[in-house]
Amino acid sequence: MPSPLFADRPAARPSERNAVDAMIDRARRLRGDLDSVCRTAVAIDEDDPQQRWQRALCELAAHHLDDLGARLGQLREGPPPPVPDTAPADEEQGPLSGRAGSAEWNLLDDGVEWSVELYEIFGRDAAAGPLSLDELPTMLVPEDQPLLTSMVTSCLIDGKPMDGEFRIRRPDGRMRTLHAMGEPVLDSEGRTVSLWAVLRDVSALDDSRKREVRTRDSLHRQDDIARAEHRIATELHQAVLPAPHDSPAPACGGSGAMDVAARLLPSRSCGPSGGDWYDAMTLPDGRTLLTVGSLTGHGIPAASTVAMVLGALRGMAVAGIEPRALLTHLNQLVQTSAQPALGSALCGFFDPSAGLLTWAQAGHPAPLLFRDGTGAPLVPPEGVLLGAAPGVTYGQETARLLPGDVLLLRADGLAPATGLGAAPDELLGLAARLSGSRTAAECVRTVAEELGGAERPAGGCVLVARVTG
Template identity: 50%
Template sequence: MPSPRSADHPAVPPPQRDTVDALISQTQRLRGGLDAVRRDTVADLGGTDDAQVRWQRALCELAVHQLDDLGRHLGELREGLLADPPRTDEGTEADATGTDGGTEADPTGTAGGTEADPTGTAEAPAGSAATGRGSLLSRVGSAEWNLLSDGVTWSDELCRIFGRDPGDGGLTLDELPSWVFSEDQPILTAMVTDCLVDGKPIDGEFRVVRADEVVRTIHMAGEPVLDTDGSTASMWAVLRDVSELRRSERAVRESRDTLSHQRRIARTERRLAVEVQEAVLPPWRGSLRLPAGDGLPGAGPVADGAALDLAAHYLPSESSAQIGGDWYDALELPDGRTLLSVGGLTGHGVTATCGMAMLLGAVRGMAVAGIEPGPLMGRLNQLLAVSSQPALVGAACGQYDPRTRTLVWAQAGHPAPLLFRDGTGRPLRSCDGVLLGATTGAAYTQSEERLEPGDLLVLHTGRLARDAEGATERLLALAPRLTAAHGAQECVRTVAETFGDEPRENDACVLIARVTGARA
């Protein structure tokens, strides 16, 4: 059994007053700095209220309460150095430096503010009118239970923490458990038994329900006091109201758990979005030549050197946190033509990528069925009108016939394809067509362009840079490099190098098609 402390044990030399003053000053500076961090953090967040914001706010509030507690404890220590013995039982004892403002004991003057209820039950301020707002001892009290005389001595502050009139006195060890939560009563019983029987120090917490139904969380620390024959004469303890501190700690835990849960969901959704995207977009590794060989059976002869050398690239957004709904695609059709399409849905994540997969499948299916680009866009718009997941979609779709070297294409609220020839570039003549999903019954026209061997088509989703028009101008400025390149893959690398580090809010795609062969 540990040696209990005797009533006449020698006093431990107290710390020097100037050391405590220095610690109080450091606490004041930390508190001021924390206020600045909390103020700036909330301002930077712009009033949003997501899990990340709640977690940051909860951490700031917890740090505030801990620094306030530290300031109060240092103030008590300093007061004890100024007066011998400290009169902790006097409810009107003043703070050594004043208690109404930012003081040494309470650097911010907030010690006696309204406490939040840790269990959902309304709570009153920890301090009462008798102690005054910001009172040094508004949340700390002392108690002694004399086992020889059955006497009970409670400080006025402890009575107020329990919602009792100081004139009514304190609770006996038999009465105290009836104020404690039923599930916390074994904790109190074990602490008292260990102290009285085994001479162990007290250190634990329990919750009490006051007569006014206010719930407080109490931390009790103490020790037995022995008489001259070594038997336990009394039990002495300091009780501290830690309700607000525990509320802040719980808020940090809950907000941290919520944030972790949302991050796990985000990671899962991103993985699913990536898997959907990889399953749908062409898995090209280098250029792709279409039509393959002599074309499909029944497609007719292909003009010499009229095939397309194709390459594409997907550029993620600046954050890369979520995958968007952008796509690129090239497909050899049964009649020998080649389908070229790019587009993008609004939004990010699984919803956007699944919507992209649905639309891309529809584009492929209608093109295989022989539907021209203009009517194809109109039917896509009808599909979105009856979809359970409404979205706005920008797209460009073309069908290239290698036998005549003609490209028939249409657009829906999307940049026109760029044609590069002889070291220069220009957009193709625009077609009529609003964003898919913007309105029902929209009409989409189509245009036709004859291409020459060596011509280069660049289709992109318009979000290579923050400014779509600026992105088009920068692509056109690459004309000498693109037309001098040896293949579509080299052109894609040039575009990726130019826009790879661009700060983009959304993902982007680029598809490059080069007509092979030389001019006659």
């Protein structure tokens, strides 16, 4: 029944009723707008934690709006009818969720009054009568009983309003979550004479809140895992590449020596690609190994495969295996790997005594040669992607390099979209600047500034070798 504190309030004036009708109309329109947004903006993929979280938020907002509409409707219709003495036992008159009932516990005569809705919420036969304050905790799940006791004690002893949620177990075994709001009722001398409360079934709202929390936590866990995997992949990737990335690598001495520098270029979305590599090293016979490549994939699997490929490539290069045979062995290695992948690669040996570059490629863009302010791609030998087919043989070409020549090798992030051997206009447009650069590191910085900005959609790497002798 309504609290005695409000019993003497005048009836609502017509203008107030019109205001409630206007609020109900606005709530309905807002609910319709929410449905439209949820249908058009949230395409649910059960495997995507972020989309599950968005759906949970939509459902939570919908429950709040439905509850607002129901409360406004009750405000317009006025107080519920009194509890009939012959109320049916535990009959459901529509969904329980969202229903609200009132109760008053009189402390002077131990009398209790419940509204009919409260019997339905608790699943209790009206003939059995309402529950006293001492009996009420027996309906709660054990872990929530101390919470109810604390709320009631604070309300009756300290005069604090009661506001909290607890779970009950109905006689039919169903568990419901109730939200209780109450206050002490005082007599003329300020003494507490009764406790008045409204209890609302918020089970659906509680389920939506829990679902939102679960999906949000799942999304956070996924982000944490992704960040950890990205960090590990980056550290593994950088550990197997020459460092620092944009400083000269070990160079050959004597006439025709090479100044070499390289850098990874991050993409706009995912940073450095785990599948790109570059390398330069001086071989025992005095030649310089130059190589770049890309493998499919990102993250730890791609970085670990790069480590495997680079280790094999370096070993074969030190053993003196020529570029065409080296790529044949790499193709077999990629195909038989525990993590199959596709990849492109370029491998070349520069002999400073003869000024010759001997190179082979596996589905990779040809090197760009810059000389006297102009640039052009080298004519590529035959070669297919690593891992594409078994028993593949690769072609091999040679090119004579002169002092001052700049050789540019790039991986997927800078690969042309027009096919093997075609050079992107952006790179060829840098011919004058690259030819006039004093070091390979300066050339790398020039390329990175022009083509390695945040707007590039793909990652990659660039390696520049400059003939210094």
